[in-house]
Structure formats: structure tokens, C-alpha cells
Amino acid sequence: MDIRGSVAIVTGASRGIGEAAAIALGRNGAKVVVNSRGSPKAAQDVAERIRKAGSEAIVAMGDVADYEACGRIVRAATDAFGAVDVLVNNAGVFSFRRLLEMAPRDWEAMFEVHVFGAFNMIRHALPHMVRRKRGVIVNVTSFVAVRPPGPGRAHYAAAKAALMGLTKALALEMAPSGVRVVGLAPGLTRTEMVVRGLSDLDARVKTVPLGRMAEPEEIAHAVVFLVENDFATGDTLYVAGGE
Secondary structure (H helix, E strand, O other): OOOOOOOEOOOOOOHHHHHHHHHHHHHOOOEEEEEEOOOOOHHHHHHHHHHHOOEEEEEOOOOOOHHHHHHHHHHHHHHOOOOOEEEEEEEOOOOOOOOHHHHHHHHHHHHHHHHHHHHHHHHHHHHHHHOOOOOOOOOOOOHHHHHOOOOHHHHHHHHHHHHHHHHHHHHHHHHHEEEEEEEEOOOOOOOOHHHHHOOHHHHHHHHOOOOOEEEEHHHHHHHHHHHHOOOOOOOOEOOOOOO
16 A cells, blocks of 8 residues: 555554654654653654644544543544544553462453554544555554463563454454555564563663664564555464574
8 A cells, every 4th residue: 555645544543653653654654643642741742743744633532441532532532534534452461370370350451452442543544445445454463472481471462462363363354355464473572562571671682683672673674564565364474583
């Protein structure tokens, strides 16, 4: 798909990979809806950077775990720019907890954002894509889904694996309609969630074959590739430094 002139929603776009993806899409000519759950100023800053780069952008606040809120996010996009062409399901949460220490709510919260959140956004955006026989959904999952680097990640790995399954199944379902669904599985990336969440960060970095973390912009570059490559659907692209 030609990104120039398209309408893109990026969830969890106030920081990290989402921020970089929103800016990259904007720089390639997309009109971008910057979503955030609880950081309006940061989201506005991202939107302003997109405008300064020469494209259009708005902010649509809302928690992707809330189905009705997702409807409002999509309506904000269509009211401002028209039908949605690109949806990047990036919003995510992370925590360490071994299963024997985990409460049901810990498990549920991980799925609410990663799996229900993706479904909620897709369910509202997909009809616009199907009617126009045009659209790309990028689900940001994680290499942890298939190669967990250590304990305490069962809930995160399971949620991200579910997102991979959704990507493949929905891609097959949508292929005749002209809508593509792709996955992106980043490795260890220099985001606030990672830097603040990993107490053994230096040791963890040493386990990456390339010997460093990815920069968010490197992951965003992969988002642009997946949107532009019209033969990619059902696939999950790993950008994990060799892990």
C-alpha cells in the first residue's frame, strides 16, 4: 500500500515503538491518529512532531481494553480524515510475575490490552477497510511469544502468542477482501517500558546476539515495510537482533 495520503491509527503511540511508528508513517505521508490511554501531553507532542514533518495528525485518547472507547478512536479518525487504511495495534503492558505468584487479574489484564485490545480496534476499523477493499492491520507482538528469555513472562508470552494466532487466522479470513493482516515481533528494544522494567538490563542486553537493544526507529522501519509490501499477509516479521 502506498502510505502517502492514507489514514493510519497507531495505538499506544505516546512513547516507544508506537511513537516511532506514528512519526514514521507521518513522514511517509500518512494522516495519523495518535492514540494514548493516559498521556495526553506526550500524545500531543507526537502529533505536533508529525505536523512539523509536513503531515496531518490528531490525538484520540482511549483505553484499547474498552470496546466503546475503541469505537470513539475510530470515529475520531473517520471524522477528521476519512476511512481508516492502516491500523497499528501497538498498545501494550508488561510485568514480571511467576505463574505460582500470579492472581487471575494479572493474567486477565495482560490479555485485556494485547488480545482484547487488538480485537476491539480491529472490530471497529475493519468494516471501513472491507467496504473499500483496502487496508493493512499491523499487530505488534513479540519474540517472547515463541522464545521467552527467562521466567516470569508466561502471561505476556501467552498474550503475544494469541496475537500471533489472531494475525494468521484473520489474514486468511480477509485475504479475498483485499485487507492484509501482518504481525511484527520486536526483540529487546530501548523503550521506557523495557528500561524501567528490567532490573538486570545490562545482563539481558548481553544475551542479544547483536550485543545491543533495538532502537524504536528500527522497529518503526519494519512497520513501514509491512504496510508497503502488498504481498505480506498472515506473516509475522521478527526484528530481534538474532534471538
